[in-house]
Amino acid sequence: MSEIRLYVTTTEALAGEILDLMTVCFGEEDLAIATTEVDEKNDVWEASVYMLADEEEAIRARLEDLFSADFADLEIQREVLPDIDWIAKSLEGLKPVRAGRFIVHGSHDRDKVRVNDLAIEIEAGQAFGTGHHGTTAGCLEVIGDVVRSRTVRNALDLGTGSGVLAIAVRKLKRVPVLATDIDPIAVAVAEGNARSNGIVEGIEFRVAPGFHSTAFGEYGPFDLIIANILARPLMKMAPQLVAHLAPGGSVILSGILASQRWKVIAAYNGAGLAHVRTIWRNGWVTIHLRHGRGLV
Ligand SMILES: C[S@@+](CC[C@H](N)C(=O)[O-])C[C@H]1O[C@@H](n2cnc3c(N)ncnc32)[C@H](O)[C@@H]1O
Structure with missing residues (x-):
């Protein structure tokens, strides 16, 4: 199933406020991820929500409702993203991450932990x-x-x-x-x-x-x-x-x-x-x- 990006074009000054709103609305739901991206060449900020096609209608309705008070003039734009291998993508999401002395990894990646690492095992889940x-x-x-x-x-x-x-x-x-x-x-x-x-x-x-x-x-x-x-x-x-x-x-x-x-x-x-x-x-x-x- 294809992935859809719904987005609004905004300024750097407003991008944070719009992302705050979207993050509160969608949190880190698996299939609706809110993010801001900047096209530095054109000095354009885009606040986006990513979802699978079958979620689009419901998410668009929630976005319209969210923007209706303070951002009614924003036009919600749409992009269909190239097909993604969701299994590969989810495994990619679970790759170990290093930060300072820590490595955060799933249970399937215990073999990636090195002797001096401080390892934290976290499965991708509901938090x-x-x-x-x-x-x-x-x-x-x-x-x-x-x-x-x-x-x-x-x-x-x-x-x-x-x-x-x-x-x-x-x-x-x-x-x-x-x-x-x-x-x-x-x-x-x-x-x-x-x-x-x-x-x-x-x-x-x-x-x-x-x-x-x-x-x-x-x-x-x-x-x-x-x-x-x-x-x-x-x-x-x-x-x-x-x-x-x-x-x-x-x-x-x-x-x-x-x-x-x-x-x-x-x-x-x-x-x-x-x-x-x-x-x-x-x-x-x-x-x-x-x-x-x-x-x-
Ligand atoms: C961005 S996550 C951070 C999770 C984790 N600490 C980390 O750094 O990955 C924010 C968490 O804060 C919780 N949260 C949001 N507002 C809060 C508040 N006012 N008091 C306590 N928890 C809050 C959310 O439920 C969510 O689990």
Whole structure:
């Protein structure tokens, strides 16, 4: 069956906002993947949703509904993509990914793990975070640096998805980790992934939206907070997130398009954090910030 791309042409300034909307609407559904692409030669941004042909009608209706409030003038364009070998494509999606010291792989690729690798086994499933997305890979890379170079006695993984980042912290250091997600299915998947990675204690998984106070109970403040969610909620929660950070603590933020990075950094500077480093992976950025207090 052929694959269809429905897309709108936009500007760099609006691409992030449109992608946020589409990502919230479609998430990481198997057959409807939202993404922005830039044609640098023509300075044109396209926000696209990919799907199989039999999904097109339903997805077009959802897009029209989504744009009807603020983007009614956008014309939804259509492209039929060349036929794809879906089996080969899905296997390709499951190839191991290396990020910093980590390799994230499926159970069929255990033989790809080398002696010095920190291996995380994740099956592609119902929660985000197989390591293939630039945001997850970016977080893994920065986690490696932070846990090696800073004092990390505990950590919070907000929006844990598959649990990959919480598992990564715990593989580097035996510190208590709190892993939360708004989605109960993600939390169940993450618990299973921790077990299949041999982690039976040390990570507490909870269903919680943002910094919902009852979920945190006795936890925190944290030496390390990782949040790979979208730019807009990250900016909104900056004061709460910083309130849960220990003096001298580090924050790793992702889910941010390159064009949105300054707004996110400004929100966290305003909440008292200093920017340390930004890294890029496939158009997405991961930002490391540190608490002003405790800096030398
Ligand atoms: C982009 S995925 C990241 C998953 C994983 N941490 C990774 O880096 O691959 C974002 C996750 O955050 C969750 N999420 C979104 N908004 C949230 C919120 N306000 N509080 C907690 N979790 C949230 C989503 O359900 C999703 O599982």
